[in-house]
Amino acid sequence: MCEEVKFTVRPIFYDEERVKEMLKKLSVSFLVVLVSCVFTMTVNAAGYPERSLQGIIMWGAGGGTDGVSRAIAPNVEPILGQQIVMVNKPGGTGAIATQFVHSSNSDGYTLLFGAENPQLYGVLELSKLSYDDFYPVNILARGQVVIVANNDMPWKSLKELVDDAQKRPGKIKMGSTGPGGVPYVVGKLMQTVTGFDVAPVPFDGDGPGITALLGGHVDFIPVNLSAASEHIRAGRVKALAVVDSKELNISGTVVPPITKDYPGFGKYVPWGPFFGVWCKKDVPQEAIQKLVDAFKKGADSERFKEFIASKEAIQMNISGDEATAFLKKWQSVTTWLLHDAGATKVSPADLGIPKP
Amino acid sequence: MSGSAVSYFFMAWTDLSLLLLTAGGTFAGIYIGAIPGLSVTMAVSILISFTFSWDINAALxxxxxVFCGGVYGGSRSAILLNIPGAPASIATSFDGFPLAQRGEAGQAIGVSTLISGIGGYIGIVVLAVAAPTVAEFALKFAPRDYLLLALMGLLLVGSLSGESMAKGVFAGALGVTLGMVGMDPMTAEGRFTFGSVALLGGIHFVTAMIGLFGVSEAFFQLHSIHLKPIKQDVSKIIPSWQVILKYLPLSIRTSIIGVIIGALPGTGGDIASLMAYDHAKRTVKNPSRPFGEGAYEGLIAPESANNAAIGGAYIPMLTLGIPGDAVTAVFIGALYIHGLRPGPMMMIDTPHMFWFMVGNLVLANTFMVIFGMTGIKIFAKIVEIKKGILIPSIIVLSVVGTYAINNNMTDVYWMMGFGIFGYLMKMFGYQVAPVILGIILGPLMDQSYRRAIMSTENSFGLFLLDLIKNPLTCVLTVAVLFMIVSNTRLWPMFLGLFKMKKSA
Incomplete structure (x- = not known):
């Protein structure tokens, strides 16, 4: 191969000595790279973790996933005895980060910090991957969803909202997001159960959605409780229902369950987003065990519990088979719900997702 | 402001460790801001983990x-190397870099530092005095208003086109198209991705910014590689009072633009500084030099606005718990981690936090001016480095910075592609700035328009009616129309008609 290179190079570089020297340098540096690659690949899991880990966050800085990920990492670092370098790799509702972690080495040094999104990639045709391709190190918490309305709206309950929507179809503006977002999915769920007809206006997420609600640019929005709780507490918006079968108490304000007037929601609730940590499936067993133990302990710390409580989320702290069962159920409920609402591109049946 | 508020205001001033932390943060921020690709958002989110075990006041x-220093720091590289260190400094490079090429880098940095300080203080004053009012005003902006704001910004293409309007419009349209690449956030549908997951995330506009400004300029300078660099005059760096007073009215006007745009939850310092530049170009009749060739007015407007936007971005964060820009979104996360609950109740439950943050901002802004004024002489010398050394360094810096945005190699390829493309554009007399403008404003325009139409039952007629029905929207609509009409031949005719009527 060297001969060939020299031959083609000669007409351009007349100084053959220099070319030879260059090639020599190149081959030496190539060798160095190769050797170092081999070394990093043969690191065994016995002393895991021997160096710092990389945590890939699938959403951008400042979002809900980012917040949870950056809150858990410092609690786990002292237990692992290594630093977790957190990196945001947003894009494609997390598909890029998921792909990245999946194509990284199976050595347990690259972790995926994510939300529920990959469970919908298949039906929305965003990526072939889902959490089936990863090992759930810990599902840290799940969020609750509330349906909040602008204070200027006349409705006092969800029933009044639905009745009003029945009376003037397509006139009530519902804050939403792109497919897969929490407001989008709950909007579809409400449409499936109540059959109401509202005009969804998609925003970039819960935050921008609730901002639009406060400004009166949409009339109601189903959002993560963490984005809405302070506004409910301040009385700036009114909570009509919580997407659960149990009522919710926010500093004395009682929010009725969505099943109160519409028992049809019963088979779907509680529904909400979730946050967790994953690694590749074929990471050595010892490494997985160390990660699971460390995250279990870290998530159990007072500091993290307080954080989750302040975000109005519900701590889960589950891993392994328990987590897998949760993920499967979530995927089955949500994909079939979206499918029945006509919002999927691929039928969950084609992806082998069982009906709930 | 009660007694305890005063004590909280001065808390960071009187506590030595807080004072040193603010100073250290500002100093580091200036350098983080100056390196393209290393963003303040990223730095602040890394600090969340770093300061996890600290007391909240120290962490903040x-x-x-870092926030104050970072926003200012972006102007350094924009002036010296034509690479905006951050998106908020794009407009700074329009006149800042020509100034450096004239040998006035020292003065340019000196003026921009003081003016950034003034802009910053104006932003903080508005935050301290009128935060709730401004926040309520910002909430009033509907999707249609964001559309009009984006349109207003896009009209800046007209003044950035250089020799040919057609070429400028072409470049702007190209930018808008490039801004559409990636997953459409409203339908989760890939646009111009050709089925590739790598393209699903879209083209980050900072990659385009680094490529089109920095790398293409580096390539372009290869033409004159053996030319001796311009000698920089660093004798009078600190601008005189006369100069400051002369530019003060413009600085105040553009700072107000900065505060409002900064306070809007959908827009930040990048759009604020572009609109401020546009404002300067429209209102300053006799600039010190033509705009784009080293006019101090063209430097002052964006620098006032982007620093004023900091105070602006704090307004919705502290009053409503809604981020005013990407950095304040991370701040909100930090407040949660430290056990606070950002939201409309925060000012009522924990008013001292508000005054602590305001006082801290004032302090950081002061440090920014102090640190900004030091070392200018050494920095100005960067432009005097032999091009054989400077150009490769710029390219290395660009690659590293681009990779740092999303830790994604695809971005680096895009950046290099933009560099070569930008070089070709310059060779054929196209301006690169309209492309960036298009990439930044295109998606805002696209989504705002679709939201506005969806809000009016998908009826275009109702949408048009909406444009004049609401007072705020009506003002914006008239402003956009005026901006367009005043640049056509119709305007002198209309003025003539008006004068005739008057005399008759």
Whole structure:
């Protein structure tokens, strides 16, 4: 191969000595790279973790996933005895980060910090991957969803909202997001159960959605409780229902369950987003065990519990088979719900997702 | 402001460790800001983990310092190397870099530092005095208003086109198209991705910014590689009072633009500084030099606005718990981690936090001016480095910075592609700035328009009616129309008609 290179190079570089020297340098540096690659690949899991880990966050800085990920990492670092370098790799509702972690080495040094999104990639045709391709190190918490309305709206309950929507179809503006977002999915769920007809206006997420609600640019929005709780507490918006079968108490304000007037929601609730940590499936067993133990302990710390409580989320702290069962159920409920609402591109049946 | 508020205001001033943290943060921020690709958002989110076990006041002092320093720092590389260190400094490079090429880098940095300080203080004053009012005003902006704001910004293409309007419009349209690449956030549908997951995330506009400004300029300078660099005059760096007073009215006007745009939850310092530049170009009749060739007015407007936007971005964060821009979104996360609950109740439950943050901002802004004024002489010398050394360094810096945005190699390829493309554009007399403008404003325009139409039952007629029905929207509509009409031949005719009527 060297001969060939020299031959083609000669007409351009007349100084053959220099070319030879260059090639020599190149081959030496190539060798160095190769050797170092081999070394990093043969690191065994016995002393895991021997160096710092990389945590890939699938959403951008400042979002809900980012917040949870950056809150858990410092609690786990002292237990692992290594630093977790957190990196945001947003894009494609997390598909890029998921792909990245999946194509990284199976050595347990690259972790995926994510939300529920990959469970919908298949039906929305965003990526072939889902959490089936990863090992759930810990599902840290799940969020609750509330349906909040602008204070200027006349409705006092969800029933009044639905009745009003029945009376003037397509006139009530519902804050939403792109497919897969929490407001989008709950909007579809409400449409499936109540059959109401509202005009969804998609925003970039819960935050921008609730901002639009406060400004009166949409009339109601189903959002993560963490984005809405302070506004409910301040009385700036009114909570009509919580997407659960149990009522919710926010500093004395009682929010009725969505099943109160519409028992049809019963088979779907509680529904909400979730946050967790994953690694590749074929990471050595010892490494997985160390990660699971460390995250279990870290998530159990007072500091993290307080954080989750302040975000109005519900701590889960589950891993392994328990987590897998949760993920499967979530995927089955949500994909079939979206499918029945006509919002999927691929039928969950084609992806082998069982009906709930 | 009660007695305890005063004591909280001065808390960071009187506590030595907080004072040093703010100073250190500001100093680090200036350098983080100056390196393209290393963003303040990223730095602040890394600090969340770093300051996890700290006291909240100490953590905030450091982060506020990085924020203030970072926004200002972006102007350094924009002036010296034509690479905006951050998106908020794009407009700074329009006149800042020509100034450096004239040998006035020292004065340019000196003026921009003081003016940034003034802009910053104006932003903080508005935050301290009128935060709730401004926040309520910002909430009033509907999707249609964001559309009009984006349109207003896009009209800046007209003044950035250089020799040919057609070429400028072409470049702007190209930018808008490039801004559409990636997953459409409203339908989760890939646009111009050709089925590739790598393209699903879209083209980050900072990659385009680094490529089109920095790398293409580096390539372009290869033409004159053996030319001796311009000698920089660093004798009078600190601008005189006369100069400051002369530019003060413009600085105040553009700072107000900065505060409002900064306070809007959908827009930040990048759009604020572009609109401020546009405002300067429209209102300043006799600039010190033509705009684009080293006019101090063209430097002052964006620098006032982007620093004023900091105070602006704090307004919705502290009053409503809604981020005013990407950095304040991270701040909100930090407040949660430290056990606070950002939201409309925060000012009522914990008013001292508000005054602590305001006081801290003032302190950080002061440090920014102090640190900004030091070392200018050495920095100005960067432009005097032999091009054989400077150009490769710029390219290395660009690659590293681009990779740092999303830790994604695809971005680096895009950046290099933009560099070569930008070089070709310059060779054929196209301006690169309209492309960036298009990439930044295109998606805002696209989504705002679709939201506005969806809000009016998908009826275009109702949408048009909406444009004049609401007072705020009506003002914006008239402003956009005026901006367009005043640049056509119709305007002198209309003025003539008006004068005739008057005399008759």
């Amino acid at each position: 002092a450091l982060m506020v310092g």
